[in-house]
Amino acid sequence: MNRLQVVLPGLNLKNPIIPASGCFGFGEEFAKLYDLSMLGGIMIKAATGEERYGNPTPRVAESDMGMLNAIGLQNPGVDGIIAKKLPFLSQFDTEIIANVAGSTPEEYEEVTRRISRDPVVKAIELNISCPNVKSGGLQFGTDPKMAAELTRRVKAVSEKPVYVKLSPNVTSIVEMAQAVEQAGADGLTMINTLVGMRIDVRTGQPILANRIGGLSGPAIKPVAIRMINDVAQVVSIPIIGMGGVMEVDDVLEMIYAGASAVAIGTANFVNPFICQELITALPKRMDELGIEHILDIRGKAYGATLHRA
Amino acid sequence: MNRLQVVLPGLNLKNPIIPASGCFGFGEEFAKLYDLSMLGGIMIKAATGEERYGNPTPRVAESDMGMLNAIGLQNPGVDGIIAKKLPFLSQFDTEIIANVAGSTPEEYEEVTRRISRDPVVKAIELNISCPNVKSGGLQFGTDPKMAAELTRRVKAVSEKPVYVKLSPNVTSIVEMAQAVEQAGADGLTMINTLVGMRIDVRTGQPILANRIGGLSGPAIKPVAIRMINDVAQVVSIPIIGMGGVMEVDDVLEMIYAGASAVAIGTANFVNPFICQELITALPKRMDELGIEHILDIRGKAYGATLHRA
Amino acid sequence: MIQLLTVVTRRQIASGATELVCRRPDATPIEPGRFMHLRVGPLLRRPISIANVEGDLITFLFKEIGQGTKELARLRAGDQIDALGPLGNGFPVEHVARDAKIVLVGGGIGVPPLYYTMRRLVERGIACEAILGFDTADSVFYEDEFRKLGPTTVTTIDGTAGIQGFVTAALDSNRFDTLFACGPEPMLRSIQQVPIKHKFLSIENRMGCGIGACFACVCPTPDGHYVKTCSDGPVFRAEEVIL
């Protein structure tokens, strides 16, 4: 077995590096820069039932080692994605994970039903943690009962394994994780962005047109590590970790904390070649640290019993 | 009225700059660097019933534009503080705010009872949000009912106004704020640190001996701004804002968001003269931006009706 | 796509404005109006227009706004800059008719891309004029450089240099059939109204990726859709975008 290979429900990742949803579009732009077949997988931009324009601009603000975004789930709608985006992605030898969002449980169900039937899609990422939309999004992601109910409904209609994307904006992410695990989630992805705000001191007004946005990037990494570590100890489904990963050591830190694979978001904006570079750097760094297989270190920070599946 | 002066329950601050609790000790070290009488106030290190040694070391880890600490409320105990620390602080013409912590409601009450009777202390900061201790601390700070009950009990025994220090590690900080306001809190201070973790990739083990710690510094500023903004709109008690303030524009951002004064934590470690420098820089920057009195901008980000009290 | 540029010279050209000339690893031609996404100190890159290209030299002109441009202005000869680009689509200098009557209108930090654009038009033998708007005399830059290329009018809001008022005050629309503009949004909005047949506007927008993947920089279009400033623009036909 390839020392970077990770097998998860529905996903046979040749390595644990996956661009995060919303930070890689549908791969078209990055395909001009490098061969996407080298990626473990790709988490594509959120799909909703209808095409959405999203929020007014400015949609991005910056903070120290972090960025705030309030894109607002702009996307061509599930049918547009199936018709125009997935065919393009089908040419690459990598695992496509479809991020599903909605305003109502029915919309989540409908989007999942359609997109999970496309053979290009290998797994669903249930986005119940988007802080940038008025209805849906974060609501489902902060109430364990609602999250469990939504997971159950989506699982019932999905033809592919369902990974639930958790929000860090909660008192107990462990409770959320346990609720969706019990509701049948096949895996977890975490963390989505922290809700944040910046104000322009010249106007006294929020920089983002949406006022608030989601904080991502290195600033949130210690929060992500802590949450992955807490959740990994109590669930038995795998975790795809994310939040501020920029360097190969960050990837290792997430896996030590209990993640089985790692998604890269904001870093793609700083360095569009980052995923390629991380994949190349991993084996070298593993050699230096005496790590044979990447999953040998999974959960070691809390003393997990190790196995490579 | 001095354009920087801020009058809050129990506190007549000559300017809105206050070193944050735990980041300034009991002032002794900084008193060697500049005249503490220039400060709006001083939030002293947490007091507990008995002397506490705190956590094993390492107690500090770093992350991008943030730091994690797990000091664990080391302090000489309330009697030690009253006997050895407050007399020293009494020489300065500044407002002393005593940070109170404990493992049980009884300990909080006892510490408050004693320290609030000392004439040097002008207000109590109820620390229900320390993530670095086994019992007490964060428990009280994440459950609105427990927080309200504790606030009520402490208010009942306090001779000075009580400011409750809120934790950002909650699903709804607004709910927490409203709960403690209804329980009689005279003001709020926010935010305490976000729970975080870092792992040493050479050992696979957490860097902090306590495993987890509290994330502070510029990394958390957008989260602090957002929470202050949300809370300021729904409570009618004043807020002392904190979280990542390093520059004069950060101070203004917090006040635009709804804070009445601003506490400076981690920045004191980066630049021990920071509070002095901010106080000097404020009037100049206010001139540039056409701000007459510092409170003229309070809450402007959400369109607050303005008054200078 | 990512190049390491080496700073050759840095020069203050106006109050708070800097010219940075850098050496590229190669000398591939670049169309005017495109930009580079520069990684300085802060997390996100900063989009800066290409103000000139000569062989392997590339010039940036920029105003110090916040941390990113301040750090850029502190670079010294020999320092390196991580540059993603050139990105976006520029002004259609190769597509305008040889007898076109072109005016270039720049406002403040919108002036830089027009210098290179004008140079390239003049090289193609197309006569054109420039109108450059600034706040005040102190902030005027590159006036002489533009004059060497063709007739140039400067306007300042406070009247301390050139004509007092906004750029539109100096614009006689009857004399031109093509307009290239770059500047602040209010300026571009008023230019949208100017009765000149072909109008191309370079717009600004906060960016994430700079390559079309994140949807940060969208601009609505009259047909109810949107364009991305970074990859569809930054130059658009005036009728294409709602500002």
Place this chain on the structure above:
Amino acid sequence: MIQLLTVVTRRQIASGATELVCRRPDATPIEPGRFMHLRVGPLLRRPISIANVEGDLITFLFKEIGQGTKELARLRAGDQIDALGPLGNGFPVEHVARDAKIVLVGGGIGVPPLYYTMRRLVERGIACEAILGFDTADSVFYEDEFRKLGPTTVTTIDGTAGIQGFVTAALDSNRFDTLFACGPEPMLRSIQQVPIKHKFLSIENRMGCGIGACFACVCPTPDGHYVKTCSDGPVFRAEEVIL
């Protein structure tokens, strides 16, 4: 308390180890064993021992560990460093008897403060010896500089230079009545056991403030209390601290 130091020379002195000589704004004397808290790129300052002082020149010797020391190693002549200090309490060079028999024991990044300490002892006319422990021949630094001050023994763990083993392998405790040591915790722990009367250890600890205000750097003491590495130390009597 905060000074801007100006880098005069930077030099690699061993694999991954750098010597940085900087100019201070003044020439006030500094006791050996104290440290400076340097602000480089990362948020928190980095404590680095003062390895030498001559007039207004100050020397740091350090190993590249993470981001902070890596950025420090990339500084060039003319660059400035924001330095808080000197901080802490150093070795009691002014208080040891003139006829004391002193051995200085340094391990790895613990070697730097001992150079300045030995220099000052020698200036006071006190004869002393040094034992310097490194991992391997590649990482040995300042051996010649120490030899110029007095008898110096080098040890390496892999035996590629000097005596093979830890510093304790080269330490004949019968010959000395005073010991000054700085190095990794395991080394200091074994030195606590060495039967030499006066033992002073400089300890390391992760720091926040560096001035005694944050309680990050505490070290337990045998009487059930604690000391702060930054302000009570970093030099302590061996009996004073539990390592």
